[in-house]
Every structure is written in C-alpha cells, then in structure tokens.
Amino acid sequence: MKNTSPTWTREAAQAVYDLPLMDLLFRAQTVHRENFDPNKIQTSKLLSIKTGGCAEDCSYCSQSARNGSKLSASKLIEVQRVLTEARKAKDGGATRFCMGAAWREPKDRDMDALVAMVEGVRELGMETCMTLGMLDDNQVFRLRDAGLDYYNHNIDTSERYYPEVITTRTFADRIDTMNRVQDAGIKVCSGGILGMGEEVGDRLDMLVTLANMGPAPESVPINMLMPQEDTPLADAKPIDPIEFVRVIATARIMMPKSYVRLSAGRSDMTDEHQAMCFFAGANSIFVGETLLTAENPEEDTDSILFAKLGLEAETVAGQSCAEAAE
C-alpha cells in the first residue's frame, strides 16, 4: 500500500508545533473528532515474555545487559502462561494483547512458541501485538501467517539523535524491519520516547519520519522517559509537561488516523496532564501495573480517571469512527 497522505516536512511540523497552545489543541481535537470517537480510549495490555539480558544498549532500558542492570535474564515464558495472562487481560477489558521480548532479534528456535502465542491470543478474540527486535523475512512471514495484527518497533527519536541513545544498531536497521513488516501486511506500532536529552527538532523529525511512512503506523506510542536506575539516562531532566502535550497534538494532526498511545510515563503524570494529552488526541493507553519493567498506573486509578473525564474504554478492537460507520 502506498502512502497517499501529504508528505510532511520538518518546517511544516514545526509550524504546527509552534501554534499558540489553544489553537494547537483546538486543531488537534478537531482532527481527532473527524477520525475517532473523542470519548473512547483503546486499551492494551503488555506482557514481558522474555525479560532482561538484552544484547542491545538502549540508554533508557533497564533490560540491557550492557547497562549494568541488576535485572536477571529470564527465558522465553511458556505459551500457556501467556494465554492465561491474555485471558485475564481480556476479562479486564483490554482489546489488544502486546507481548514484548528483550531481544536484539528472535532465534529461529523460538519461532514455534511465538507463533503458538499469536494463534492462541487471537483465538481469545483479542488483537495481537509483538515486539521482538529485528526480524528477517522468514520470521515476518511466519508471524503474519499466524495472524499477528501489529508489530511494535519504536524508532525512539530522530535519525540525528539515535546514535546518542543506541549504538548497537542503526536507525536504518530499525526502518528496514518496519518496512519488512509493513510490506508483509502487518500493521506497525512505532513511536518514541521524549525526555532523553533530545531537542524539540528531534521530536519533530521523529514524527516526520513516522508520518511519511507508507502509510503512517496504525499505532504511535509516545513515551515520557521514566529514568531507570543504573541506566545512562538515570539522571535525565524531565520534559516539560506542556512540551509533551504539544508533541501529542502535533502527532495527532500529522497522523490523523493513527491511534496515538499515551505510553510509559503515565504514572508520573497528574490527572490534568493526562486529560490534556487525551484532549490533544491521545486515544490509547496501556493498562496494568507494569510496562515490561517500568511502573504504570493501576487499573483502579485508570477507572477513576476515566469516570472523572467521561471516557470509556473501546470495546471493539481497532474501531475508528470511519470503521464504525461502515
């Protein structure tokens, strides 16, 4: 499928980002309402299926073996355990089940188990998402044939800033896997992390890369760095909350049909900050107490926030306004 959306430039993205905040929010909310029910939030549950001991050196990650992490490496967990957790997530209202492994790339010997996880979760009637690192063509085809809906592969930041954050792979490696996944017909989930010392221009360049993919990722997680002990970014300066909201609103305007996920960092945000992000066009969250290894608000806290804001969890997986009207 070729990209039919307008091509974004950094200048155009910057012009949107720099709008007076009220104009930016109004425009983002208008775009949001044209494409989604403004009071529905998609909820996903994330399970770590293989934790720690990762060969990559992502500066923000406590699972990297290179970051002197105290986290011990686990093996790939049993398929049955994954399905038990998926059933619980479904009973809790999640429509998508995301499975994350701390790998540079999966080994071929792991593929049978990964395929069984995808097939099993789909049989429960949930959307499936995996994040496993780099994939070759054969691995992509096996996951696609098993029915994988989404593949998460974050680009994290701009191409310029990428080597400051990760040195064991390149930005181009990342794009290669994303293209392979997209060409095979699997939806892409890709976004980044704000607050790693990057400039505003890096955040916008990241959005430009995503918006100009053919097509833009169906799911765009925007994370606020939660500095992890023992990582090179343990002392990173927190991002200003309004700057964070501006990125969410800009992402919504640049990628009108994508789910923009308010991802890691929510446990450090006030209700007001989250509410502004939802108004700016964020319409997806992770539920549950942990995100791989980082803290996340408990489900009760989310239910209270949803009630205060009159938000509801989306009950049908992947239902935008356009799809609902068909």
Ligand code: SF4
């Ligand atoms: S972010 Fe993923 S790839 Fe990077 S070190 Fe952590 S687990 Fe490994």
